[in-house]
Amino acid sequence: MPTLAQEDFEMTPTEKRALRLIVDQALDASKDKNRNGIVAAIVSGEDIVGIAENEVNAFSDPTKHAEMVVIAAVTQSLDRKQLEECTLISSLQPCEMCLSAMRFAGIRRLIFCARQESVDPKYFVFPKLRIRDFQRAGEPFAYISGVLENELLHLYMDGDE
């Protein structure tokens, strides 16, 4: 992988499988007014080691974005704080909090569906921060954006989720 954040890797079969799962789960959750249609997964090698929905409304907790929930669940289940071999996959471009958390967890590989420029601005509190701002010197970090975006865009265009 390169040292600059950029889109240039091939998804593994497991990453593709996880992507399909989170898209379907996000569509499903969006139909339930007690759930949020934002879903994230973590893949390690050939395993999907975690999948979680946004729980901000469920717990009235602004930190419970899907990515935060799945990172916490996976670090607990694997009993370690670093997930450097893992890929984070999200139905929506991770916000600044989640990008920071994924980097604190050592995650260097990111795949997401709906892109910041395509969705309601409410999902990003610091819109001037870009994914490349979460680069660390000398450490590989790569991402793929906009995968299956058209399947989910209607969930995020008006900020309903």
Ligand SMILES: [Zn+2]
């Ligand atoms: Zn977030």
